[in-house]
Amino acid sequence: MAALLRALRVGRALRGLGSVVSAPAAQPPCSSLTRGFHRAALRLQDESKADKPPSSSPSSTPYHEHYRAHSAEQEAAGAPQEHSASEPAAEEASRPNTSYQDQSGEQGEEYETEEQLQARILTAGLEFIPLHGWTVEAIAAGAEMLGLSSASTGMFYNGAGDLVLHFVSQCNSQLTDILAEQHNQIQLGQAEPKKPAEFLRDAVEIRLRMYIPYIETWPQAMSILLLPHNIPDSLKHLSTLVDDMWYYAGDRSTDMNWYTKRAALTGIYNTTELVMLQDSSSDFQDTWDFLDNRIQDVVNMATTAKQVQATGETVVQGLMGAAVTLKNLTGLNQRR
Amino acid sequence: MHRAAHTAVYSCSKIVGPAMIRQCLKCRVPQQLSSRAYSVVPTPRDSEEKEMLHRILRVDHAGEYGANRIYAGQMAVLGRSSLGPLIQEMWDQEKVHLAKFNEILAESRVRPTALLPFWNIAGFVLGASSALLGKEGAMACTVAVEESISEHYNSQIRALMEEDPDRYTELLQVIKEFRDDEIEHHDTGLEHDAESVPGYWILKNAIQLGCKAAIYASQRI
Numbered sequence: 310m311a312a313l314l315r316a317l318r319v320g321r322a323l324r325g326l327g328s329v330v331s332a333p334a335a336q337p338p339c340s341s342l343t344r345g346f347h348r349a350a351l352r353l354q355d356e357s358k359a360d361k362p363p364s365s366s367p368s369s370t371p372y373h374e375h376y377r378a379h380s381a382e383q384e385a386a387g388a389p390q391e392h393s394a395s396e397p398a399a400e401e402a403s404r405p406n407t408s409y410q411d412q413s414g415e416q417g418e419e420y421e422t423e424e425q426l427q428a429r430i431l432t433a434g435l436e437f438i439p440l441h442g443w444t445v446e447a448i449a450a451g452a453e454m455l456g457l458s459s460a461s462t463g464m465f466y467n468g469a470g471d472l473v474l475h476f477v478s479q480c481n482s483q484l485t486d487i488l489a490e491q492h493n494q495i496q497l498g499q500a501e502p503k504k505p506a507e508f509l510r511d512a513v514e515i516r517l518r519m520y521i522p523y524i525e526t527w528p529q530a531m532s533i534l535l536l537p538h539n540i541p542d543s544l545k546h547l548s549t550l551v552d553d554m555w556y557y558a559g560d561r562s563t564d565m566n567w568y569t570k571r572a573a574l575t576g577i578y579n580t581t582e583l584v585m586l587q588d589s590s591s592d593f594q595d596t597w598d599f600l601d602n603r604i605q606d607v608v609n610m611a612t613t614a615k616q617v618q619a620t621g622e623t624v625v626q627g628l629m630g631a632a633v634t635l636k637n638l639t640g641l642n643q644r645r
Numbered sequence: 646m647h648r649a650a651h652t653a654v655y656s657c658s659k660i661v662g663p664a665m666i667r668q669c670l671k672c673r674v675p676q677q678l679s680s681r682a683y684s685v686v687p688t689p690r691d692s693e694e695k696e697m698l699h700r701i702l703r704v705d706h707a708g709e710y711g712a713n714r715i716y717a718g719q720m721a722v723l724g725r726s727s728l729g730p731l732i733q734e735m736w737d738q739e740k741v742h743l744a745k746f747n748e749i750l751a752e753s754r755v756r757p758t759a760l761l762p763f764w765n766i767a768g769f770v771l772g773a774s775s776a777l778l779g780k781e782g783a784m785a786c787t788v789a790v791e792e793s794i795s796e797h798y799n800s801q802i803r804a805l806m807e808e809d810p811d812r813y814t815e816l817l818q819v820i821k822e823f824r825d826d827e828i829e830h831h832d833t834g835l836e837h838d839a840e841s842v843p844g845y846w847i848l849k850n851a852i853q854l855g856c857k858a859a860i861y862a863s864q865r866i
Contacts, residue, residue, distance in 0.1 A: 552754070561751035563706065564761055 427464060430455060431475040438523055443469045443530045470539045473530045477546050480519040484550070487515060488557040505558040506608050512554045513578055513600055517585055521593070528586055551575050577603045685815045686753045697808075699755045700864045701801055705820070706746040707758045707863035708794055711768040712739045715790060718772020719783045728780050728837070735787070735830050742823050749819075758863040767859075771852070782848070784839035789849040791831035793856035798824035 421429075434451025441447040445468045449459035465471040494500040503511070520527050534543040551574045560570055580603065585596040686702065689695035716736035723729060750757060758764075775786030798820050805813045805820075842848065 556754060563747045563750045563757045567757050568759060 423464075427471075428475065430457065430461060430464075431472055432479070434472055435476060435523075438472075438526055442526050443473055443533055445469060448472055467539070469533050470536065470542075473533045474539065474542050474546070476523075476530070477534070477543070480516065481546060481550050481553070483519065484512065484516045485553050488512060488553065492557055502559075505560070506604050508558045509554060509574060509577075510600060510604050512558070513574075513581060514597055516550070516554075516578075517582060517593075517596070520582075520585070524585070531582075531586075547575060547578075551578065573607050577607065684752060685749050685819055687812050687816075697804075698753070701805075702746070702750055702753060702755045703758050704797075704860055704863045705801070705823075706743075706750050706755075707761065707764055708797065708860070709739060709743040709746050709823075710761060711764040711859065712790065712794065713743050714765055714768025715772035715786065718769040718774075719776040719786070720772075721769075722773050722776035723780065723783055726780065728783065731833070731837070732783070735833065738826055738830070742826070745819065745823075759866050760859075760862055764859065764863075771855075775848075775852075778842060778848075781838050781842035784834040784837045785842045785845055785848050786852060788831055788834035788839040789852035790856060791827045791834065792849075793853050793860075795824050795827040795831060797856075797860055798827065 430448060430452045432451070433455050434448040436454065437447040437450040441450060445462050445465070448462045448465060448468075448471070452461045453459050462468075467474070491500065495502050523530070533539060548571070551571045554574060555570055560567075562570065577600070581596060581600045584599045585593055588596045590596075686698060689698055713736070716732060716739055719732050720729070720736060723732060749755075771786065772783075776783040778785075802817060802820055802824070805817055810817065839845070
């Protein structure tokens, strides 16, 4: 009987038009414990949202408005998770009703897209990383915790890669949340604008600290990201991360500086990440010192470059002056 | 005081109902939480639109940058001739165009083309060498380039109009205004005996071919 139910569940999960079905029978009796796990799993997502001030602040650029819509959308993606965490029974009961009625695409309150479901499973799977590492087993354990069949890992064609990429993109969105928040604070006049170097230093530190809970297994995750079929995605995440950091640091360049700045920050970020992997000092102080030094290097290089350019211009002016003087002396400058 | 106003607005939006907002957001229509303020480019709804808009802006920025450098090259050679003031005037208009696109690019977070240093040098060389052919040569180069650019702007206008004229009104306005300026430059060039340069047909077509290649490259790279 249980096996039949299981098979039904798997069939519905795979066949469903993107709607989520989990058999009410699978609801674990200790729902409060599940809720606890849910809360812990959502900790990462909720951290930055915990003390989020009003969303309608006067962002000066349209990008922020778009960003707000995006983050609100992600909050909505997070909302079904919180919703399901707090009222699992109610949602279980209503979901089977809506799953067949909503086939026309009319989105009811309980409708969840496949992407949202995948995101939920992967986020739940993050809990099991310390136990299983960055593997499909972790995803399966996460699915089971949500009351779904472990066969739902079949949804993830990339296996562990999906888990790592999901985590990376989640961290990136959290960082963007935090940076946009800081930006708003500055706009509202409640905070002082930071210098770019200091801003970037803080941003990189915030971002790398998100890896601390998973630092034991992070080398495994990095090697997964370096697999050939994952490289385009991981590069895309890295480039959007660096672009966001520079944007909020105040970079608005539209020439080659756009490229050089991002290349420099990518180098800093990657090397600092590698240092962090083998750092054993307390609270990773060595890593932050390394970061400080690298940023200082780049700042020095930029200053030196400016100085060289200024010197070069002066030298050229001097040479031109000398040439004109010579022409005057030899009488070649006369106009006859 | 600022804060009070914002908390008031926030509580207003709360009254609308988080459930309704959540529903709207699940429908994948990003809620425009406030007016677009002053922004020429609307926020892209999906990655396709973003790709299209970014390509358009990238290539337009590259084009104005190149045009700038072409006029700089022409001025370097013909700056002190009788054509100097005219070229300077056209150059100043291009500077305005470039400044506008710089602003738009920064605002919309568009990646500038990586070929900028190349267009820097190539534009200057083109302007200078066409000016070395004489005043008519410089004017012929202007005619060729401006014709390419206005044709290119026209095709962009057509594409945007096909997509959604209402959504892109400000952007269309900007492009139309710039296109009109470029056509004016084109006509000025013709008025100043561009066609009397020997080998006009070859020169014009060669330059236009180069422009087409530049446009193709800048859209992608």
